Amino acid sequence: MSQFDLSRFAINQITTPKWTLAEAIEGYARQGVHGIAVWRQYLDDYGVKAAVKHLHAADMWVASLCTSAWVNQTDAAGYRQALDENRRIIDQAAAIGAPCVVMVVGGVGSDKDLYAQHRRIHDALEELAPYATAAGVKLGLEPLHPMYCGDRSALNLITHANDLIDELGDKASGLVADVYHCWWDPNFEQQLKRAGKDRIVTFHYCDWLVPTRNLRDRGMVGDGVVNFAQIRGWLDEIGYDGPFELEIFSELDWWERDHHETVQIAIERCGPYVGPRIARP
Amino acid sequence: MSQFDLSRFAINQITTPKWTLAEAIEGYARQGVHGIAVWRQYLDDYGVKAAVKHLHAADMWVASLCTSAWVNQTDAAGYRQALDENRRIIDQAAAIGAPCVVMVVGGVGSDKDLYAQHRRIHDALEELAPYATAAGVKLGLEPLHPMYCGDRSALNLITHANDLIDELGDKASGLVADVYHCWWDPNFEQQLKRAGKDRIVTFHYCDWLVPTRNLRDRGMVGDGVVNFAQIRGWLDEIGYDGPFELEIFSELDWWERDHHETVQIAIERCGPYVGPRIARP
Numbered sequence: 001m002s003q004f005d006l007s008r009f010a011i012n013q014i015t016t017p018k019w020t021l022a023e024a025i026e027g028y029a030r031q032g033v034h035g036i037a038v039w040r041q042y043l044d045d046y047g048v049k050a051a052v053k054h055l056h057a058a059d060m061w062v063a064s065l066c067t068s069a070w071v072n073q074t075d076a077a078g079y080r081q082a083l084d085e086n087r088r089i090i091d092q093a094a095a096i097g098a099p100c101v102v103m104v105v106g107g108v109g110s111d112k113d114l115y116a117q118h119r120r121i122h123d124a125l126e127e128l129a130p131y132a133t134a135a136g137v138k139l140g141l142e143p144l145h146p147m148y149c150g151d152r153s154a155l156n157l158i159t160h161a162n163d164l165i166d167e168l169g170d171k172a173s174g175l176v177a178d179v180y181h182c183w184w185d186p187n188f189e190q191q192l193k194r195a196g197k198d199r200i201v202t203f204h205y206c207d208w209l210v211p212t213r214n215l216r217d218r219g220m221v222g223d224g225v226v227n228f229a230q231i232r233g234w235l236d237e238i239g240y241d242g243p244f245e246l247e248i249f250s251e252l253d254w255w256e257r258d259h260h261e262t263v264q265i266a267i268e269r270c271g272p273y274v275g276p277r278i279a280r281p
Numbered sequence: 282m283s284q285f286d287l288s289r290f291a292i293n294q295i296t297t298p299k300w301t302l303a304e305a306i307e308g309y310a311r312q313g314v315h316g317i318a319v320w321r322q323y324l325d326d327y328g329v330k331a332a333v334k335h336l337h338a339a340d341m342w343v344a345s346l347c348t349s350a351w352v353n354q355t356d357a358a359g360y361r362q363a364l365d366e367n368r369r370i371i372d373q374a375a376a377i378g379a380p381c382v383v384m385v386v387g388g389v390g391s392d393k394d395l396y397a398q399h400r401r402i403h404d405a406l407e408e409l410a411p412y413a414t415a416a417g418v419k420l421g422l423e424p425l426h427p428m429y430c431g432d433r434s435a436l437n438l439i440t441h442a443n444d445l446i447d448e449l450g451d452k453a454s455g456l457v458a459d460v461y462h463c464w465w466d467p468n469f470e471q472q473l474k475r476a477g478k479d480r481i482v483t484f485h486y487c488d489w490l491v492p493t494r495n496l497r498d499r500g501m502v503g504d505g506v507v508n509f510a511q512i513r514g515w516l517d518e519i520g521y522d523g524p525f526e527l528e529i530f531s532e533l534d535w536w537e538r539d540h541h542e543t544v545q546i547a548i549e550r551c552g553p554y555v556g557p558r559i560a561r562p
Contacts, residue, residue: 107491112507113508145427150490151491157467211496226393
């Protein structure tokens, strides 16, 4: 198979959105990638039982379940509903053996009050933490690029995520660090080192393209300006031994391509940055 | 004329890019806007002498000259050339009575080394500082939104800008704070207060649209998710008495519209956030 050790490598399903979950499992495993990050809509389509059976049969491990429901509702009923939805998602994560739910927490609300949204994020996570702990699933806090603060997430700095995890505790929560979202941050290295190896639940690879044509125009590793060797070096320094996950949102390019080709190129490009082998638990 | 006190209000020329500098001066003044931020390419086209004469005749004041040359060259010759170019721009700013050059410092270089680019930014500013001081023009450090780190600027946090200004000194440098670039930052309020009124040389208004269609899809005040009343409140708390400048990059909308209409709408939308009158020096 591959010249690379892929034992820590996962592909995030949103990278191959034309595939069903069944097709993604087969398509990844066929080329030797046995890690997958699962997205909810595909899991709902397949059904949890069928998914679990298929994942097991194909010897797949799950890096994460993507993503939580947004908690940026300014009305109490909507906010409560989002929390309930998140409990259901945590249950699903537990069922498929995902160590975390990737928490995408919603952008600034219709009240245009960023600080109010920060409070909602904090309160929602605090309320969900015991539920997640009981389920054996971590709340995976993913700081998203600041350009998503208007809609997807008002949690935009890795520093902010680390602060929240300090409050929530490392048993209930962890860090989902994505190079695409954090590469520009002068505090990225320092905050990865602050987090340490055990706080990082999964680590996303994706490149920043120049030019970037829209807000879903992320790049394959090697096609942009991100220094993967340098960033991988920081992770080795702290002894990080968790997953490396490729996640590409790409309306204009990768989402349109043949996904078998995407997986092949993903392996070639990510291969040098996902080894060496560390035994999975 | 307008129901609003526009004495502190300037329009940044990039908001009306179909107009020459002469047309912009006339177009703004005609509707009672006597502040302008000038862009280099238009100034070069018009010539400094003619521009000065026209600005004076139309009773215009200049908020800033946009922008510096990027200093992200990885070769020594290119880097030196950019510094020389920046000296020329500082001279132009002095000539037209601009209190600052807006420093857009270049994104990560071809070496993909963010920290090397941070050093280049630091070193370039340090070298230019005495020249700027002698010219009576401030280096206006503008943190750009992190989505521009790949090309336009690797200075992306207002905290980073304040740190640099601490080093350069408030005589040589100042802060150009743009709501569009900083609104998402949990430290925005705190860093404006850290800066204080005298460090802020000009303050940009622009809204963040949801959805944002590309990286030049900025919005008119009121059309997006930014809370202008809240942010203006922070500036009043610190006693800020400088310019408020509307700057909109908008390939798909405002750049295509009739610019007289743009100025009219700009006044209606920005009017509530640019008063009360404080005498200009």
